[in-house]
Amino acid sequence: MSALLQAEGLDLRFGAVRALDGVAISIWPGEVVAIVGESGSGKSSLLRVLAGMQRADAGAVLYRDAAGATHSVLDASDAALRRLMRSDWGFVHQNARDALRMEVSAGGNVGERLMAAGDRHYGHIREVAAHWLERVEMDPARMDESPKNFSGGMQQRLQIARTLVTNPRLVFMDEPTGGLDVSVQARLLDLIRGLVADLGLAVLLVTHDIAAARLLAHRIVVMRHGQVVEEGLTDRVLDDPQHPYTQLLVSSVLAA
Template sequence: MNDEPILSARGLRLSFGAVRALDDVSIDLWPGEVLAIVGESGSGKSTLLRVLAGETRPDAGSVTYGDPQGGTRDVHGMTEAARRRLARTEWGFVHQDPRDGLRMAVSAGGNVGERLMAVGDRHYGNIREEAARWLERVEIPRSRIDDAPRLFSGGMRQRLQIARTLVTRPRLVFMDEPTGGLDVSVQARLLDLIRALVADLGIAVILVTHDIAAARLLAHRMVVMRQGRVVEEGLTDRVLDDPRHPYTQLLVSSVLAA
């Protein structure tokens, strides 16, 4: 791994009225690393993801991004235009509901091609061929390239969103419950696909999930959250095989008992 993290958060605090969503949260993500953030509903994990991605501003604390040139950028100090540009190029976001990450009225190929155009590609034939290759890579027949996402199943929509996100080979991808709401068999297939693509591209990923099995399969390290605080963190196998905090022990034992 590189000597410097690709994303760092220090002392993040955020409250919604009397509810403390984030309470002094600090984390690092290294280039090429997959970091899982796990916890029960209301633990603050999705709020943390939105803050790290620059979508929600914290009450206190900082988030810094290590850019490819070796410098650092204050995520919440950027202009909105700069953050949107970063999100279209060096970053990606995979939503739990693929409808939030796709343009439903645009063809499958058009969805993937838009990301390529955002990084400067202009040759229609090349864009269409690259989109077709990526559809195949996420197990969607290239014959569906002109079909709208509304004609796809939930699992196919999620795979299309992944193709749209990864086609530009971003350095950092945020994933918010990417297998949530899908059938178990579809979840397993999607997880295998994500693992293969992430390993092949060498991208850094922050994965929010309540699924311990998904975290074990995908993540190098794990952060466990409860009531807005990080209660345990470490290598995924260590955290799951030898949980030290009582809450982590409860999470792991509930999975084993299921």
């Protein structure tokens, strides 16, 4: 077995700001890795670089596909990246509206990804879409409604259904529960936890929510000022933090 995605020496500058400063990270099949850190630590930039949405100034990102072929994400053409995003990857945005098409029905939002992946049978697409709405705990009877009618939590669940319908091997998630009510967050986290375990997905999760990271992640990567300051088993990083910044981060969490 080898890593699904492996990155080394990533540098990225925005003017004088070093968003990424020599970052190395890897993710293995079936592994959930949380990238935590405060706003401006570079965690979202890292996710965008790994997913090919942002070019780094230096470094390498290698993705190994199901057939064992290696793709250099930083050198891939836009068309090749779109192909990977359709077939192998998924991306869950913090704001569901960035991913959903609001003028298309809920079922259409899910079915669209299947069609992009080559499915042409309308009845089958509709059936799979209904199945996925159920898996994310939505009423399939609402599949013809516009997502505009949905609450924030439901839109996020729809985005997750849309992402997972093509059976991705690697899912990038950027603050998937950010901006939602706490009760909605808990249900969504539990939904994600169940789906990830059932499907054996590899997930790279960016979050500033330490409790979410503890619940979902096998491994934690702590970022500060564009650098990885600490990483390891989730419970070890949170219960025996070594770096001063990680100690600050962990000690700042309110116990419910």
